[in-house]
Amino acid sequence: MTTNASPTAAIRTAARASSPPGTTPTTRSATPSPHRALATPNSTIVPVDQLQPFIDAVPPGTNYCVAITALSEVAYSVDLTELRPEGAQRIPQTITTKKVDGKWFIDVVS
Numbered sequence: 001m002t003t004n005a006s007p008t009a010a011i012r013t014a015a016r017a018s019s020p021p022g023t024t025p026t027t028r029s030a031t032p033s034p035h036r037a038l039a040t041p042n043s044t045i046v047p048v049d050q051l052q053p054f055i056d057a058v059p060p061g062t063n064y065c066v067a068i069t070a071l072s073e074v075a076y077s078v079d080l081t082e083l084r085p086e087g088a089q090r091i092p093q094t095i096t097t098k099k100v101d102g103k104w105f106i107d108v109v110s
Contacts, residue, residue: 040105
């Protein structure tokens with residue numbers, strides 16, 4: 001679940017793991033989470049037990065749109081829009097990546 005290609009590829013892989021295009025998940029769970037496999041050991045990504053209630057609260061039929069803009073070689077502006085049945089919610093984030101042992105990982109999400 002890591003990539004040597006670029007930090008942007010790691011972010012896109014995480015986004016695709018969250019919501020495969022053209023599919024509607026029947027089970028939403030943070031266990032096992034592909035997101036921790038994409039993160040550094042000290043990453044600010046929320047642990048599974050804290051993430052699961054947020055996943056459970058997302059209504060079925062929610063879709064996502066993600067736009068990624070490079071801010072530097074290791075930092076990215078990620079504009080996530082949740083398209084819920086009751087309306088859209090924009091969630092802007094900054095994601096910082098880190099190269100560890102030749103592979104790119106997500107380090108900080110703010």
